[in-house]
Amino acid sequence: MRASRFFISTLKEAPSDAEIVSHKLMMRAGMIKRLGSGIYTYMPMGLRVIRKVEAIVREEMNAAGAVELLMPLVQPAELWQETGRWDKMGPELLRLKDRHGREFAFQPTSEEVITDVVRSEIKSYRGLPINFYHIQTKFRDERRPRFGLMRGREFTMKDAYSFDRDVAGMQQSYQIMYDAYTRIFNRFGLKFRAVAADNGAIGGSGSHEFHVIASTGEDALVYCPTSDYAANMEAAEAPSLLASRAAPSQPLEKVSTPQMAKCEQVAEFLKLPLAQTVKSIALTVEKEEGAKEYWLLLIRGDHELNEVKVNKVEGLGAFRFSTEAEILEAYGTVPGYLGPVNTKLPVRVVADRTVANMADFVCGANDKDYHYLGANWGRDCAEPQVADLRNVVEGDASPDGQGVLAIERGIEVGHVFQLGTRYSQDMNCVYLDENQHPVPMQMGCYGIGITRILGAAIEQNFDDKGIIWPTSIAPFEIVLCPMGYDRSETVKAETDKLYEALLAAGVDAIVDDRGLRPGAMFADWELIGVPHRVVIGERGLKDGNLEYQGRRDAEAQQVPVAGMVSFIKDQLKR
Amino acid sequence: MRASRFFISTLKEAPSDAEIVSHKLMMRAGMIKRLGSGIYTYMPMGLRVIRKVEAIVREEMNAAGAVELLMPLVQPAELWQETGRWDKMGPELLRLKDRHGREFAFQPTSEEVITDVVRSEIKSYRGLPINFYHIQTKFRDERRPRFGLMRGREFTMKDAYSFDRDVAGMQQSYQIMYDAYTRIFNRFGLKFRAVAADNGAIGGSGSHEFHVIASTGEDALVYCPTSDYAANMEAAEAPSLLASRAAPSQPLEKVSTPQMAKCEQVAEFLKLPLAQTVKSIALTVEKEEGAKEYWLLLIRGDHELNEVKVNKVEGLGAFRFSTEAEILEAYGTVPGYLGPVNTKLPVRVVADRTVANMADFVCGANDKDYHYLGANWGRDCAEPQVADLRNVVEGDASPDGQGVLAIERGIEVGHVFQLGTRYSQDMNCVYLDENQHPVPMQMGCYGIGITRILGAAIEQNFDDKGIIWPTSIAPFEIVLCPMGYDRSETVKAETDKLYEALLAAGVDAIVDDRGLRPGAMFADWELIGVPHRVVIGERGLKDGNLEYQGRRDAEAQQVPVAGMVSFIKDQLKR
Structure with missing residues (x-):
């Protein structure tokens, strides 16, 4: 390809709505x-x-x-109705009607x-x-x-x-x-x-x-x-971080934790490790005829809930987080002070695997500004249902027993x-x-x-100059940058010769014959991210050399004209 | 390609909604x-x-x-509004709304x-x-x-x-x-x-x-x-078929033509050539505030009106054919008996170039069941506006003066x-x-x-067996039909050898390794329309031959195994 017969349009600045690197660079590179x-x-x-x-x-x-x-883009609604997806899919499914009022979907999949x-x-x-x-x-x-x-x-x-x-x-x-x-x-x-x-x-x-x-x-x-x-x-x-549950060693004690609705605050205030605290998450499942079922999920204070895992707990397929009014009704208190001990209404308690093996833990006392110390399963409240509820963290044991997770x-x-x-x-x-x-x-x-x-x-391959395409998917494998294509017969002849030789060797090359100054030309191709570049200049040609630089290379290298094609073919293979 | 790894699905009968050959054959060939x-x-x-x-x-x-x-398929209405096409285009333009109610067109062009x-x-x-x-x-x-x-x-x-x-x-x-x-x-x-x-x-x-x-x-x-x-x-x-207009030689005469609303009937009844008759077509153009303008177009009895040409006559950009009520109002009669002589209301008369040069012509008398004989421009009615209104016919002079039209x-x-x-x-x-x-x-x-x-x-290339693709756009250039691929080691070996050699030569070949009987196999490929076929059979191989047949050839020919690849390459070039 010759740049003069192609369309290249680069921008110094990305538009303001481009938030991430790849979006910015694709806009700037005119992709x-x-x-x-x-x-x-x-x-x-x-x-x-x-x-x-x-x-x-x-x-x-x-x-x-x-x-x-x-397969067609415009697909009859009838087929989507057969699988129920016509109704199940939300507004992500683009629906349309033809001139006769018949309904169709613009395919999101087929x-x-x-x-x-x-x-x-x-x-x-x-x-x-x-x-x-x-x-x-x-x-x-x-x-x-x-x-x-x-x-x-x-x-x-x-x-x-x-x-x-x-x-x-x-x-x-x-x-x-x-x-x-x-x-x-x-x-x-x-x-x-x-x-x-x-x-x-x-x-x-x-x-x-x-x-x-x-x-x-x-x-x-x-x-x-x-x-x-x-x-x-x-x-x-996520594995249990505790192999087994220790016996209770502390009495249940209700302590004042004023305006401390978060485990981090409670742990710091009580000078206890965060891993001794339990986070309570109140869920509601709506049953038929307006009835509600209240669930309390427990994870360790330093862990994060994984909602997809919650969804898989039987009975929680359609959960939602409880409202403050529901929390008041079920626990008699406000969010931040919930716990499995002494709830106002009976609730279904599910403990994460690690929580299920904790003893003497800290949890909300179902009373505003109060937590319990020394809470214990079986003694202070019923044994919970156990499930994997949390995100894994680095260092957790791998489920295959072969190491720890990263x-x-x-x-x-x-x-x-x-x-x-x-x-x-x-x-x-x-x-x-x-x-x-x-x-x-x-x-x-x-x-x-x-x-x-x-x-x-x-997102994986860029630097401050622009994109760095892997060779296999680069818009061009290599760019030839002649210094004065329209001014120097020698440069033009050598450029054309190399270009033809590369084409014959099956290399996807572009010659920048636009007549730009070197700085602007190099900046364009670094932004666009073509992974290999050869500069053809009179100075180098005097010594029989061309200048090669890979997009990630810090320095250019002189390569003899005669060996350039095979040199490039080697570079492309790397 | 090997047929066993591809998907081939042919039908004996085309579905009933397929009206034309190409539709039928594409359905039958599983395209x-x-x-x-x-x-x-x-x-x-x-x-x-x-x-x-x-x-x-x-x-x-x-x-x-x-x-x-x-360019995208889904295009914002705003752009289409800039050129007015959003409103001008009818229901052919598929319009749709996104989840926010914004309007888009599914591109018909860009x-x-x-x-x-x-x-x-x-x-x-x-x-x-x-x-x-x-x-x-x-x-x-x-x-x-x-x-x-x-x-x-x-x-x-x-x-x-x-x-x-x-x-x-x-x-x-x-x-x-x-x-x-x-x-x-x-x-x-x-x-x-x-x-x-x-x-x-x-x-x-x-x-x-x-x-x-x-x-x-x-x-x-x-x-x-x-x-x-x-x-x-x-x-x-369309040229005028009469170089100039003859002088009137007949008087205007009103004759009875009972129930003869067509020029062909009138000509036969009066024993006159059809080319002596004139066909009258009544048009209406609606003007502002409900006003109507009546136009009468005249073409020779053996000619056909070309509506696109009518559209180009100034003032007829938005014509429609007159209703029977309008015809009664303007001409005082019913369709089939109209003419330029003695209309009830003044109408704008446009004569095709040939009609404008006719003398002593036959036309409707604006009276049911009557026509005029010997009508003449200037004498019996005003000189008409002249325009090219008709379809050309074979034998008309070419507009470039270099021959006659086909x-x-x-x-x-x-x-x-x-x-x-x-x-x-x-x-x-x-x-x-x-x-x-x-x-x-x-x-x-x-x-x-x-x-x-x-x-x-x-539509251009088929016969009673099926499609006949030109080689350059055929789904495969050549099909190899082994007789007993799964039964005969020799046949399998020769087939695979030829297939590999063709691939190496850049030929787009398919091997039919489905194990069909010869009749069914040949019928499939004749229907699908692959333009070249080689049959590999034990009988031919005994003499060192394979059997080649082009899709249009009446007979197969024996070709020595050794020369087959170059023979095929020659065939593909033809």
């Missing part, structure tokens, strides 16, 4: 252009990156035996459509397994779109759907996709981590998220540096999921087995946020 | 699958054709200096968005010319979607937009696109014709349609076999258009010229109906 809230035009420079990401995804999906098709395709196309066990995918525009009407391509409304996703005869087959299809994803993210040249994810109603270990590691990531990833264990915060099992930040860019018969049952997507019996197909679904990859790659 | 009215899933076999079409379009657009980007991009990105004459394109999903909410991909609602289009400093620049950009289109359609391997099209309000010769020639095409294409003249029916100028049928698959400042003025898309004066940019737009190409290619 995207905002059309509306969460809606972007992919400018030529950005589109090149998207196409490279798509090509890698496509190659690996095909190599893994998945078959590409393309489970319904692919299941409809498969139920009419595949009738026999002989047609299974099959895995269909497409790379297609999606729309999710986010309440608060932001961060550029990270949380846009219109975006591009690769979504694949596998169909199998049985659970074992589904798990095999799932593993094939897991392995393909690993190859894909490796080819992107990004540091990533696959973590076990919460699988909702389906259970089992049937869901993994693929995260690009970045300190700015929204998600906390839990992993064990000395084993294979990795999970997201919702799925990471935590890092990530950006979710892929998700593989064992769906089972969630969709095939609602939509009667069955095959006839060897005995001609109809059996619902076992499904899996597998997504990669194509456009999100760009944001994630930048 | 598309209906999701809703005018909305199709592109199945794996069809998607391969789409990708090949896209690749050719992309290569030639890039070679012509156009720059690819990708003039507004690209003009918005360019007005903020390009400020100076130095940035021009530029031509941006994208290949993107479109939605047009057709009142009556039909014919599969020919008239769908959701479809894929390549749309390009050029921006120039002045009209000469725009015309140059237009010519570059015209030439690129010619290369594109040549590479598709389709017989096509570029015809001048009606340019609406802009005038000049600034619009051409590219049609794939097919006897089933919706559009009539007019061309001169002995010159370069070609136009669509709306743009083809007519063939075509399917419109591309359109190039000089827009001028239609959009840039409404949207204030200006550049600063050398003197820092703001000048509106001169635009052009250029579309290719990517998915429509599939339908058009089939």
Whole structure:
């Protein structure tokens, strides 16, 4: 490519609505252009990156035996009604009506459509397994779109759907996709981590998220540096930090803790470790005919509640936090002074695993400005129900017993999921087995946020000059910067010669023939993030040299003209 | 590709809603699958054709200096309001609202968005010319979607937009696109014709349609076999068939023509040539405050009215056909007996060029069941306004004076258009010229109906067995049909060897390893339309031969195993 035939548009300053690095840099590098809230035009420079990401995804999906098709964006409401998602999905689902008033969804994913395709196309066990995918525009009407391509409304996703005869087959299809994803993210040249994810109603270990590691990531990833264990915060099992419960050694004592509604304040005031305190969280579950059920969850004072884990406690699928009026009714006091001892009404108490093994703990006294010291299970209140309720923290024992947990930040860019018969049952997507019996197909679904990859790659790879693309997804692999392309015959000739040689060698090069001054030219390409650069100048050519610099290199190096192509091919391989 | 890893789904019968050949064959060949009215899933076999079409379009657009980007599907109403198209476009424009009630259009084309991009990105004459394109999903909410991909609602289009400093620049950009289109359609391997099209309000010769020639095409294409003249029916100028008007030789005579409302009936009854009769068409134009203006258009009895030409007559931009009540009011009679002589109210009479030169003609007498014989302009009624009102017919003189016109049928698959400042003025898309004066940019737009190409290619290339794809856009270039892949070691080995050799030679081959019987296997590939086939069988191998047959060949031919790859490469080049 020649820059004069391309479109390059860089900005010194990012627009004020760009909050995070990747959004700022993509705007400044002219990769995207905002059309509306969460809606972007992919400018030529950005589109090149998207196409490279798509090509890698496509190659690996095909190599893994998945078959590409393309499903429509505008999908009839009737299909979404078959699975109930038409009603269940909130305003994120963009709904529209055609000229005849018929209702449609703008696809956010395509489970319904692919299941409809498969139920009419595949009738026999002989047609299974099959895995269909497409790379297609999606729309999710986010309440608060932001961060550029990270949380846009219109975006591009690769979504694949596998169909199998049985659970074992589904798990095999799932593993094939897991392995393909690993190859894909490796080819992107990004540091990533696959973590076990919460699988909702389906259970089992049937869901993994693929995260690009970045300190700015929204998600906390839990992993064990000395084993294979990795999970997201919702799925990471928190162990009890106490192997067993000690016998009570203190009497129950009610102490004044004036205006100390937080465990930290109480611990400091009482000069006790925070780990001796228990935090009480009051929940309400609404039952039929206006009846309410009150629940009290207990976690150690230094821990954090994990609401997804709470959701999984039987009976808490539809919990909400109690109001102050409900707290007054159930506990006779105000928030900050609740506890499991002497509640006003009977409440269902669930203790986190660690809390369940605590003795002589500090908790609210259900009386404003008072806490109990020396509270003990069984003696001062009933034994609690026990559950994993908290976020793990660094240093917790790994659930596989192979070490302790560490935590890092990530950006979710892929998700593989064992769906089972969630969709095939609602939509009667069955095959006839060897005995001609109809059996619902076992499904899996597998997504990669194509456009999100760009944001994630930048969050992981940037410096104060701009983006640093991994070579495999860079808009161009290398930029040739001639010093005086329009002034020096020698420079022009050597530039063109090198450019042609690189093209012939299959290198994706761009020549900057715009006639910019060196400073502006270099700044553009450092901002855009092309990973390799060769400067062609008369001075170096006198010694038979060109100047090479990798985007991360502190210094340029002189490379003989004759060896440049093979030198570059070596650099590209690194 | 191996068929066992692909998805092939053929049908013996097309669904009943498929009316035309291409729709039937695409359904039967498993290329598309209906999701809703005018909305199709592109199945794996069809998607391969789409990708090949896209690749050719992309290569030639890039070679012509156009720059690819990708504009959003969901576009804010505000932009469409700037050009007035939000209100002007009817229900074809799919409108939608987001969760906040803001209005958007699902793009049918992207003039507004690209003009918005360019007005903020390009400020100076130095940035021009530029031509941006994208290949993107479109939605047009057709009142009556039909014919599969020919008239769908959701479809894929390549749309390009050029921006120039002045009209000469725009015309140059237009010519570059015209030439690129010619290369594109040549590479598709389709017989096509570029015809001048009606340019609406802009005038000049600034619009051409590219049609794939097919006897089933919706559009009539007019061309001169002995010159370069070609136009669509709306743009083809119809000459007067009479060089000058003869003097009146007959008196005006009112004759009884009972129940003969059609020229054909009158001519037969009076034993006169049809070319002596004149057809009268009554139009109404509604003026302000309920006033009506009556117009009478006259064409020769054997000619057809062209409504687009009528539209271009000054004052008839918003005509409609008169109602029977209006006809009674203006002419005092019923339809079928109208004429320019003795109308009840004064009406504006427009005669087609040929009619204007007729003498002693037959026309309605404005009296039920009566016609006039021997009517003459100037003598029996006032001289008419003259205009080109009719469709040309075969044998008409070519407007360039280089021969006579012929007519063939075509399917419109591309359109190039000089827009001028239609959009840039409404949207204030200006550049600063050398003197820092703001000048509106001169635009052009250029579309290719990517998915429509599939339908058009089939309408041009099929037989009773199925589709016959041109090699360049076939889903696979060649199919290898082993006779007993799973039974014969020799057949399997030779098949795999040939397949690998073809892949290495860059040939897009598929091996049918599904284990079908020969008849079913051949029928599938003839239906799907893969243009080249090699059969690998034990019988032929005994003599060292394989059997080659082109999709259009009546007979197969034996080709020695050793020479097969180069033989096939020769076939692919033809």
